[in-house]
Amino acid sequence: MATQTLSESPSLAPLFVKAALTQRGRRGDLPATAWRREGVVVDRGHLLAYQRVCGFTGGDILPHTYPHVLGFPLQVALMADRSFPLPLPGLVHLENQITVHRRLTADDRLDVTVRAEGLRPHVKGRLVDLVTEVEVDGVRVWDGRSTYLRRGPGDVDASPGDQAPPLPEGPPAGVIRVPEGQGRAYAALSGDVNPIHLHALSAKAMGFPRAIAHGMWTAARTLAALEPRGNDASSSHLWFAKPVFLPSTVELVVDDESPVIVAGLRSVKDPAKPHLTLTLARP
Amino acid sequence: MATSPKPARPSSQPRRAAVIGGNRIPFARQNGAYARATNQDMLTAAIEGLVARHGLAGEQVGEVAAGAVLKHSRDFNLTRESVLGSSLSARTPAYDVQQACGTGLEAAILVGNKIALGQIDSGIAGGTDTASDAPIAVNEGLRETLLTLNRAKTPGQRAKALTHLRPGQLVPEIPRNVEPRTGLSMGEHMAQTAKQWGITREAQDEIAAASHQNLAAAYERGFFDDLVTPFLGQTRDQNLRADSTVEKLAKLTPVFGRGEGATMTAGNSTPLTDGASAVLLGSDEWAAEHGLPVLAHLVDAQTAAVDYVTGNEGLLMAPAYALPHLLERQGMKLQDFDLVEIHEAFAATVLTTLAAWESEEFCRDRLGLDAPIGVLDRSKLNVNGSSLAAGHPFAATGGRIVASLAKMLHEKGSGSRGLISICAAGGQGVMAILEAA
Numbered sequence: 001m002a003t004q005t006l007s008e009s010p011s012l013a014p015l016f017v018k019a020a021l022t023q024r025g026r027r028g029d030l031p032a033t034a035w036r037r038e039g040v041v042v043d044r045g046h047l048l049a050y051q052r053v054c055g056f057t058g059g060d061i062l063p064h065t066y067p068h069v070l071g072f073p074l075q076v077a078l079m080a081d082r083s084f085p086l087p088l089p090g091l092v093h094l095e096n097q098i099t100v101h102r103r104l105t106a107d108d109r110l111d112v113t114v115r116a117e118g119l120r121p122h123v124k125g126r127l128v129d130l131v132t133e134v135e136v137d138g139v140r141v142w143d144g145r146s147t148y149l150r151r152g153p154g155d156v157d158a159s160p161g162d163q164a165p166p167l168p169e170g171p172p173a174g175v176i177r178v179p180e181g182q183g184r185a186y187a188a189l190s191g192d193v194n195p196i197h198l199h200a201l202s203a204k205a206m207g208f209p210r211a212i213a214h215g216m217w218t219a220a221r222t223l224a225a226l227e228p229r230g231n232d233a234s235s236s237h238l239w240f241a242k243p244v245f246l247p248s249t250v251e252l253v254v255d256d257e258s259p260v261i262v263a264g265l266r267s268v269k270d271p272a273k274p275h276l277t278l279t280l281a282r283p
Numbered sequence: 284m285a286t287s288p289k290p291a292r293p294s295s296q297p298r299r300a301a302v303i304g305g306n307r308i309p310f311a312r313q314n315g316a317y318a319r320a321t322n323q324d325m326l327t328a329a330i331e332g333l334v335a336r337h338g339l340a341g342e343q344v345g346e347v348a349a350g351a352v353l354k355h356s357r358d359f360n361l362t363r364e365s366v367l368g369s370s371l372s373a374r375t376p377a378y379d380v381q382q383a384c385g386t387g388l389e390a391a392i393l394v395g396n397k398i399a400l401g402q403i404d405s406g407i408a409g410g411t412d413t414a415s416d417a418p419i420a421v422n423e424g425l426r427e428t429l430l431t432l433n434r435a436k437t438p439g440q441r442a443k444a445l446t447h448l449r450p451g452q453l454v455p456e457i458p459r460n461v462e463p464r465t466g467l468s469m470g471e472h473m474a475q476t477a478k479q480w481g482i483t484r485e486a487q488d489e490i491a492a493a494s495h496q497n498l499a500a501a502y503e504r505g506f507f508d509d510l511v512t513p514f515l516g517q518t519r520d521q522n523l524r525a526d527s528t529v530e531k532l533a534k535l536t537p538v539f540g541r542g543e544g545a546t547m548t549a550g551n552s553t554p555l556t557d558g559a560s561a562v563l564l565g566s567d568e569w570a571a572e573h574g575l576p577v578l579a580h581l582v583d584a585q586t587a588a589v590d591y592v593t594g595n596e597g598l599l600m601a602p603a604y605a606l607p608h609l610l611e612r613q614g615m616k617l618q619d620f621d622l623v624e625i626h627e628a629f630a631a632t633v634l635t636t637l638a639a640w641e642s643e644e645f646c647r648d649r650l651g652l653d654a655p656i657g658v659l660d661r662s663k664l665n666v667n668g669s670s671l672a673a674g675h676p677f678a679a680t681g682g683r684i685v686a687s688l689a690k691m692l693h694e695k696g697s698g699s700r701g702l703i704s705i706c707a708a709g710g711q712g713v714m715a716i717l718e719a720a
Contacts, residue, residue, distance in 0.1 A: 048319055059320075060515060106516065107516075228369070
């Protein structure tokens with residue numbers, strides 16, 4: 001596989017514009033090019049801001065989900081490129097899987113590679129995985145797999161894949177108040193400036209009644225509630241369900257009685273309605 | 284689910300609590316490397332380092348006692364929250380302690396006493412403070428208006444509450460480093476006492492230079508390798524100046540006291556600092572079961588307080604009053620100690636304390652002793668540096684000293700004894716004796 005190596009993190013706003021302007025007429029196979037950045041230095045100010053916004057303890061340890069935001073600009077660069085067969089606008093983040101091979105700290109120099117794989121049918125359209133691999137000195141330390149859905153003609157026979165376990169029942173472990181500005185706060189950190197997250201008006205323009213929280217913020221916030229369990233070697237699988245509208249209050253539920261922790265966020269008004277389900281396994 | 288350790292067995296015969304190890308993060312100057320770190324961040328980091336060093340992940344220790352002096356109202360359960368954020372078992376109970384600058388040492392004494400009584404078999408004592416991420420309260424008028432607004436149930440009530448808003452309410456309440464009853468800063472109090480005892484500028488600068496040089500030398504020979512865990516990119520105490528000399532310190536302008544007699548500078552006073560520390564204590568049996576060597580035992584402890592409010596005694600003189608009780612109980616003389624750690628709130632604090640113990644008049648009139656406590660061999664004093672060089676995040680200082688002294692005594696050999704003296708706001712003092720295992 002060919003590799004396109006970038007010397008610095010790509011600027012995302014122009015890429016989103018490019019992706020929007022070139023969305024028509026995309027077809028074909030996934031590009032055979034991986035996008036890579038080498039020797040990425042963690043900006044401690046950014047890390048601390050991320051830890052604050054997501055609820056992790058401030059410090060040197062990279063949260064379970066932090067490398068995702070380092071790889072995200074490469075994901076956008078790859079998907080905005082004309083060689084990517086699906087239009088970026090409208091892609092829905094359905095699932096995310098992360099494996100932390102060892103505890104990462106702000107002192108690690110990270111080589112981040114992103115590639116696309118697994119273009120496949122889904123009942124509601126087509127799925128693609130954006131795979132992020134992080135290495136330190138040639139050793140794999142972190143893997144991410146973000147699964148996106150392109151809505152369209154579905155395939156009723158498509159394999160459903162791993163399904164989310166049922167959310168734990170019973171009283172909530174906690175409530176999380178998500179303020180109106182949460183989308184803007186996370187957009188500033190992640191570079192994900194999708195208008196559906198920024199403001200009620202921009203979200204309305206995109207067909208949403210209100211702005212919604214970033215899925216990866218809800219995931220990070222939930223993992224932060226489980227800290228430090230995701231900091232060391234561990235694997236998570238996240239399923240995004242109903243969006244969290246801003247502002248709102250959601251309930252955190254956790255079942256950590258068994259080796260694989262199941263946690264999630266659910267609606268206060270309708271506990272049967274999950275926003276997010278995640279499993280966290282540790283070796 | 285993890286099973287609980289077997290319950291500690293209360294005993295009518297006290298046993299000595301063992302100091303097994305310690306950990307702290309490097310201390311940073313106010314608005315320095317930890318400008319945006321919270322007390323909880325730092326205390327969690329100190330505990331996590333301790334847990335990692337002693338293989339306690341998932342372990343339920345008997346109790347964790349720690350505290351902070353400058354504390355946000357949201358940190359009402361600071362220590363318990365830090366435990367929940369650490370790798371310790373979530374079933375480890377915790378409580379907060381606050382005795383101003385004596386917090387860390389008091390926490391160690393409290394944990395040690397519970398171990399001595401057999402109520403717990405292991406425990407962690409700690410402390411954290413930030414002078415950077417300080418609690419700023421909203422203006423009281425604004426606070427009341429906001430609380431009223433919060434209580435309002437109808438739009439009319441809300442509108443009425445809002446009419447109480449005033450531009451002047453935007454001025455926040457910032458905590459000030461003054462004694463509430465006197466309105467004087469601690470430095471101003473100390474300057475008064477230093478003047479009263481005739482403490483010279485030169486003597487203070489000598490203490491300060493020695494503190495920096497001793498701390499730097501201790502870092503150089505790796506003394507802190509198993510006592511300090513890096514945090515936020517900081518690997519050594521930010522305030523440490525290895526090249527500090529009496530000559531350089533002599534150039535600084537006094538900041539406390541007024542006019543001719545002013546001797547206290549930024550160089551011979553501790554700076555405002557951020558940091559945290561933690562100490563692992565346990566019974567000898569618990570340590571053996573966990574394969575952990577014992578550094579020292581907590582032998583005895585004593586607190587004291589002075590009435591400084593009307594100026595009868597110096598604000599930071601309480602440790603001078605605590606010592607005779609310890610000496611009498613232990614049948615010891617000051618000169619019997621192999622090492623002495625006197626917290627350097629200011630260089631002048633150390634010097635006035637030593638001067639008081641040397642003074643026949645003070646020992647007779649104030650302490651009720653027949654003879655002065657006498658002179659301390661300075662080669663035993665703060666041999667690896669103290670707060671002037673390391674900095675002094677208030678509640679973290681006790682843990683720093685307990686862990687360092689335990690290790691120093693252990694290096695000296697079994698049976699060697701050390702004394703810890705810490706002065707605290709409100710005219711208080713905390714002392715403890717450690718003995719090498």
